Amino acid sequence: MVKERKFRTPPKPNTSPLHGLWALTNRDLRKWYLNPIQLLISLIQPIIWLALFGKALNFGTFIAGSGATPAQQNAILLSFFGTTSYFSFLACGMLAFIVLFTSAFSGMSVVFDRRFGFLNKALTTPVARGSIVMGKILQSVGRSLVQAAIVLVIAVVLGMDASHFTVLGIVGAFFAIFLMGIGLSALFTMLALRSADWQTQTAIINLINLPLLFASNALFPTKIMPTWLQDIANVNPVSYANDATRQLLIGATNMPNLLVDFSVLIAFAVILSTIGIVLSWRFLSK
Amino acid sequence: MSTTQNEGMNASKIVKVENLSKTFGALKAVDNVSFEVYEGEIFGFLGPNGAGKTTTINMLTTLIKPSSGKAEVCGYDVFKHANEVRRSVGVVPQEYTADEDMTGINNILLCADLYGMPRSDSKIHAEELLELVELQDAAKRKVSTYSGGMRRRLELACGLINYPKLLFLDEPTLGLDVQTRTAVWRYIKTLKEDYHMTLFMTTHYLEEADSVCDRIAIIDHGHIIKTGSPEELKESVGGDVIVVSVKESEPDISSDIAQIKLVTSVRKNDSTYRIKAELGEEASPQITDLIRSKGLHVTKVSLTKPTLDEAYLEFTGRSLREEEVDKLQMFRQRVTMRRARS
Numbered sequence: 001m002v003k004e005r006k007f008r009t010p011p012k013p014n015t016s017p018l019h020g021l022w023a024l025t026n027r028d029l030r031k032w033y034l035n036p037i038q039l040l041i042s043l044i045q046p047i048i049w050l051a052l053f054g055k056a057l058n059f060g061t062f063i064a065g066s067g068a069t070p071a072q073q074n075a076i077l078l079s080f081f082g083t084t085s086y087f088s089f090l091a092c093g094m095l096a097f098i099v100l101f102t103s104a105f106s107g108m109s110v111v112f113d114r115r116f117g118f119l120n121k122a123l124t125t126p127v128a129r130g131s132i133v134m135g136k137i138l139q140s141v142g143r144s145l146v147q148a149a150i151v152l153v154i155a156v157v158l159g160m161d162a163s164h165f166t167v168l169g170i171v172g173a174f175f176a177i178f179l180m181g182i183g184l185s186a187l188f189t190m191l192a193l194r195s196a197d198w199q200t201q202t203a204i205i206n207l208i209n210l211p212l213l214f215a216s217n218a219l220f221p222t223k224i225m226p227t228w229l230q231d232i233a234n235v236n237p238v239s240y241a242n243d244a245t246r247q248l249l250i251g252a253t254n255m256p257n258l259l260v261d262f263s264v265l266i267a268f269a270v271i272l273s274t275i276g277i278v279l280s281w282r283f284l285s286k
Numbered sequence: 287m288s289t290t291q292n293e294g295m296n297a298s299k300i301v302k303v304e305n306l307s308k309t310f311g312a313l314k315a316v317d318n319v320s321f322e323v324y325e326g327e328i329f330g331f332l333g334p335n336g337a338g339k340t341t342t343i344n345m346l347t348t349l350i351k352p353s354s355g356k357a358e359v360c361g362y363d364v365f366k367h368a369n370e371v372r373r374s375v376g377v378v379p380q381e382y383t384a385d386e387d388m389t390g391i392n393n394i395l396l397c398a399d400l401y402g403m404p405r406s407d408s409k410i411h412a413e414e415l416l417e418l419v420e421l422q423d424a425a426k427r428k429v430s431t432y433s434g435g436m437r438r439r440l441e442l443a444c445g446l447i448n449y450p451k452l453l454f455l456d457e458p459t460l461g462l463d464v465q466t467r468t469a470v471w472r473y474i475k476t477l478k479e480d481y482h483m484t485l486f487m488t489t490h491y492l493e494e495a496d497s498v499c500d501r502i503a504i505i506d507h508g509h510i511i512k513t514g515s516p517e518e519l520k521e522s523v524g525g526d527v528i529v530v531s532v533k534e535s536e537p538d539i540s541s542d543i544a545q546i547k548l549v550t551s552v553r554k555n556d557s558t559y560r561i562k563a564e565l566g567e568e569a570s571p572q573i574t575d576l577i578r579s580k581g582l583h584v585t586k587v588s589l590t591k592p593t594l595d596e597a598y599l600e601f602t603g604r605s606l607r608e609e610e611v612d613k614l615q616m617f618r619q620r621v622t623m624r625r626a627r628s
Binding site for chain 1: 347348349350351369372373375377379381382383384385387388396397399400401402403404406407410411414444448449481614617618621
């Protein structure tokens with residue numbers, strides 16, 4: 001077969017960094033939503049916390065045994081939790097919990113991409129190095145938001161107080177955890193930039209994850225913590241996300257101004273993702 | 287587009303490397319290497335594991351930064367104009383980089399997106415490339431169901447999605463069966479002959495370098511030891527071997543044979559002469575004529591051309607290699623070999 005074979009004239013490439021960013025984000029997201037088992041397993045843990053921990057640790061019953069009047073009981077609960085329902089307080093913490101744990105593994109897929117060569121392949125293309133990192137961050141945040149939405153629905157089914165829900169409140173609450181997710185994913189992604197070793201990466205995740213969770217107000221209000229722990233919890237961005245979601249979803253009172261929460265969260269997200277992008281220029285390739 | 291063969295001095299150089307070095311800690315992986323690749327040729331980097339082949343390719347494809355020296359690819363400096371280099375070349379890495387959870391076609395489209403190719407074009411181009419590597423029927427299957435040969439062909443298609451002028455192939459046939467290996471060689475030749483592309487490949491298979499490459503550089507311990515066409519390399523190890531058998535009990539005329547101009551050495555064993563000569567085809571009739579002119583009888587003649595194996599062993603030595611190599615690279619190579627056989 002004799003035929004003149006020739007590739008057509010190449011088209012003008014689209015050099016917008018968003019083109020590659022979307023392709024990389026979509027690659028990871030597709031893998032995730034085409035594999036629902038992964039999603040189901042990731043939901044089990046927060047549900048166990050909600051159902052076992054949240055239901056068992058009934059602060060209302062605690063205080064009811066103290067002989068205080070119902071009005072006094074509510075006043076005590078309000079002063080500690082900003083709400084009379086500990087379960088609702090914890091449910092908001094669980095939104096942060098699932099975002100934190102999903103973000104923690106955002107670096108893992110960098111490790112696997114490095115290990116199996118996909119990262120090298122991407123690095124030989126003109127795609128912006130920053131897009132590679134931002135793609136990992138966005139895919140993890142995208143997953144976090146979907147999982148958080150499911151956890152929220154389950155929490156309501158299990159008895160979370162939904163009387164304060166408004167559209168704006170829900171949008172605002174998800175914006176808060178979106179910002180937290182960006183910052184945390186950027187943190188864990190940059191820790192994995194150089195690594196091809198998933199065991200070390202798992203160890204790092206476990207090392208950071210639990211302290212971030214316990215040294216925050218996700219499970220308990222900072223008021224009942226010793227002062228040294230309060231100091232840590234008060235600079236922990238996870239606490240600010242919880243403050244925001246509690247005010248916006250369950251109308252919690254006795255909390256810092258929403259403006260403060262969002263300022264801290266925006267700063268956290270912008271600073272950490274900027275550091276992530278800058279580090280990617282230097283450290284993604286050897 | 288130029289299709290000038292390598293010998294022409296005016297063939298344009300698509301890769302220019304000058305005194306390029308890369309050190310990892312105390313290890314000099316690539317040590318002061320200089321060479322050129324001409325437009326339209328298939329250039330092979332031949333050498334044992336850990337010789338510095340992949341490190342060189344990684345520098346030329348902008349994956350790692352050179353420690354010193356200069357390299358220009360398609361007219362761009364690999365360090366200063368990395369993005370222009372990335373846009374003009376295609377890369378087929380040693381390992382299988384395709385995403386196993388995605389289909390073949392989606393993998394190619396993902397590569398196209400990373401190059402910023404508009405979808406309107408990449409959809410058509412992906413089909414063309416799938417046809418080129420004969421994967422049309424498997425295009426919509428997940429890569430996890432592909433055999434090693436199919437994966438390798440998919441990698442090749444991905445490497446071509448940005449219409450490169452120059453394609454880098456790192457060990458393109460590592461661990462493949464004979465059929466796939468032959469097919470890959472066929473694609474490589476098609477790309478050169480029909481599409482007028484330049485190909486730069488590394489290999490440690492001698493037959494591959496011999497049958498596919500126009501020019502070869504033998505590299506070992508980070509140094510280029512010898513560059514030339516496969517024929518030149520073979521000739522440089524001392525020419526052809528001619529074995530001439532004569533009737534038993536005839537007199538030894540070794541010293542007369544040694545007088546022939548093309549002959550470099552003669553040894554007689556029983557009734558057989560073992561003669562080394564340049565241009566064996568011309569030397570052997572002269573030898574038989576001489577023997578007959580002395581009134582003696584030739585019973586058998588055989589001519590053996592030197593193989594590239596001999597040239598290679600001559601240049602790289604015969605000792606076995608037990609070198610320390612990059613752990614991650616070895617891991618990837620093992621994964622590649624394992625998957626190639628699946």
